[in-house]
Amino acid sequence: MEYREDQGLIMVRLHQDEDLFESLEGVCRACDVRTGVVLSGIGMLKQAELSFYVKQGRYATALFPEPLELVSLAGNMLLQDGEYKFHLHAVLAKETKEALAGHLSAGKVNVTNEIVILKTDIPALRKLDDATGLMALTFEQENA
Amino acid sequence: MEYREDQGLIMVRLHQDEDLFESLEGVCRACDVRTGVVLSGIGMLKQAELSFYVKQGRYATALFPEPLELVSLAGNMLLQDGEYKFHLHAVLAKETKEALAGHLSAGKVNVTNEIVILKTDIPALRKLDDATGLMALTFEQENA
Amino acid sequence: MEYREDQGLIMVRLHQDEDLFESLEGVCRACDVRTGVVLSGIGMLKQAELSFYVKQGRYATALFPEPLELVSLAGNMLLQDGEYKFHLHAVLAKETKEALAGHLSAGKVNVTNEIVILKTDIPALRKLDDATGLMALTFEQENA
Numbered sequence: 001m002e003y004r005e006d007q008g009l010i011m012v013r014l015h016q017d018e019d020l021f022e023s024l025e026g027v028c029r030a031c032d033v034r035t036g037v038v039l040s041g042i043g044m045l046k047q048a049e050l051s052f053y054v055k056q057g058r059y060a061t062a063l064f065p066e067p068l069e070l071v072s073l074a075g076n077m078l079l080q081d082g083e084y085k086f087h088l089h090a091v092l093a094k095e096t097k098e099a100l101a102g103h104l105s106a107g108k109v110n111v112t113n114e115i116v117i118l119k120t121d122i123p124a125l126r127k128l129d130d131a132t133g134l135m136a137l138t139f140e141q142e143n144a
Numbered sequence: 145m146e147y148r149e150d151q152g153l154i155m156v157r158l159h160q161d162e163d164l165f166e167s168l169e170g171v172c173r174a175c176d177v178r179t180g181v182v183l184s185g186i187g188m189l190k191q192a193e194l195s196f197y198v199k200q201g202r203y204a205t206a207l208f209p210e211p212l213e214l215v216s217l218a219g220n221m222l223l224q225d226g227e228y229k230f231h232l233h234a235v236l237a238k239e240t241k242e243a244l245a246g247h248l249s250a251g252k253v254n255v256t257n258e259i260v261i262l263k264t265d266i267p268a269l270r271k272l273d274d275a276t277g278l279m280a281l282t283f284e285q286e287n288a
Numbered sequence: 289m290e291y292r293e294d295q296g297l298i299m300v301r302l303h304q305d306e307d308l309f310e311s312l313e314g315v316c317r318a319c320d321v322r323t324g325v326v327l328s329g330i331g332m333l334k335q336a337e338l339s340f341y342v343k344q345g346r347y348a349t350a351l352f353p354e355p356l357e358l359v360s361l362a363g364n365m366l367l368q369d370g371e372y373k374f375h376l377h378a379v380l381a382k383e384t385k386e387a388l389a390g391h392l393s394a395g396k397v398n399v400t401n402e403i404v405i406l407k408t409d410i411p412a413l414r415k416l417d418d419a420t421g422l423m424a425l426t427f428e429q430e431n432a
Contacts, residue, residue, distance in 0.1 A: 004410045004427045009311035011323070011364075011410045013425045035155070037184050037260045039406070040325050040362045042377040042391075044341060049232075052213055052239045053188060053255060061237045069340055071377040071389040072216045072235065072360045074184045078156075078260060087258060089186040089215040091235050091243060091360065093381050094346045095340045099245070099379060101215040101237035101387070103186075111341060112417075114364060114375060114425050116325045118183070122148045122155045137157045137258050139148045179299070181328050181404045194385045196357055197399060204383045216327045216360045216379065220299075220402060231402060233330040233359040235379050235387060236310070243360040243389070245381035247330075266292045266299045267422060273400075281291045281301045281402050 003027050008120075010036075012114035020045065021106065024077065024115070025084045034079055034118045035124045038088065041073025043113035048092060050102035056133040064100065067110040068092035071099065076137075077117075078124045084134065086125050147171050152264075153183075158257035164189065165250065168221065168259070173175045178223055179268045180261045185217025187257035188257065192236060194246035200277040208244065210238035211254040215243065220281075221261075222268045229270050229279065291315050295409075298324075302401035308333065309394065312365065312403070313372045322367055323403045326376065329361025331401035336380060338390035344421040352388065355398040356380035359387065363388045364425075366412045367406075373414050373423065 003012040014023050046067045052060040075088035090104040123140035145167050147156040158167050190211045196204040219232035234248040267284035289311050291300040302311050334355045340348040363376035378392040411428035
């Protein structure tokens with residue numbers, strides 16, 4: 001893992017076999033990220049896990065063991081109670097150029113990942129939404 | 145709809161059944177956006193309409209009534225003659241993880257949408273391009 | 289090609305038949321980009337070339353002569369030894385709304401491209417990685 005920060009922008013290079021989420025958590029901690037937005041994420045992932053939300057308590061999750069191109073990575077992360085909570089979606093591509101996409105819940109780096117994160121002080125947090133069972137994005141109340 | 149703005153960055157949380165374009169227009173108006181760039185957009189959409197430009201006056205448009213994961217949202221919006229003009233493209237994902245993509249012309253939120261917009265003062269505008277029939281992006285002339 | 293820069297953000301409009309990489313290189317040179325991150329890229333591409341990295345020295349590359357929607361463009365560019373080195377991945381969409389994706393190595397504009405680039409001073413560079421044969425992203429050593 002290598003990274004550089006400049007004026008609130010963090011450029012990250014991940015290496016072969018590194019865990020995507022553990023690595024991003026390490027970078028966020030090192031750069032003291034409160035809330036981060038993924039501006040760009042490309043490279044290759046293996047052992048990627050893509051999910052589709054079906055209904056409360058039910059996800060359709062698929063594991064892709066083989067290396068796939070990471071073509072788009074979007075979403076955000078935020079620090080809450082000392083832990084980083086990630087919400088990332090990804091587009092992956094097969095050798096045929098067919099695209100696979102969904103909620104990204106796991107993945108390891110193949111060859112390289114180049115990820116750019118923008119830091120912000122927006123007081124985002126996640127709260128359990130009873131209707132969906134999801135940790136939904138919300139914001140700290142002002143003057144609360 | 146909930147949102148917070150910090151240093152030109154707007155983080156938006158949309159709720160179940162909200163109209164994507166109406167909601168984004170509301171946020172842009174409230175935050176006084178001149179020109180905005182979508183940095184990130186994830187969640188789920190239903191009743192999404194994806195288009196492909198075939199030739200002047202002809203689009204191949206498809207409506208997807210069922211909920212689909214919103215995996216990537218890209219593009220921009222600008223204020224012109226008191227109205228916001230949007231140009232957004234989206235990648236959506238089915239339960240099978242197959243990806244659908246194209247120009248996004250309509251959609252309603254399913255469960256949640258988390259969208260980040262960057263404000264800029266770039267004097268962008270749209271003008272009818274006779275050759276294509278599209279409202280093409282251009283810029284105000286300097287010193288004009 | 290038209291573009292405007294404001295506070296480190298460059299908004300670019302490309303026109304019919306312009307070469308994507310040549311045009312972006314021209315914009316980067318004109319705006320004195322050291323390292324740039326693509327925040328957004330939409331429009332249509334023709335003669336697009338998508339690649340998948342198989343192993344050292346072997347890529348699966350496919351040329352798509354027909355116009356396809358450009359739905360997502362992600363990645364970065366950096367100036368090294370007087371030349372811009374690009375690393376871009378793209379999601380393209382067919383009239384059927386099926387998505388194609390991969391490493392983008394060539395493409396010409398169809399109708400329009402609207403691309404937004406963020407400038408940064410991060411001292412990124414690319415070095416040949418012997419194990420993969422790729423020009424891997426790394427950073428200038430501090431105090432070196």
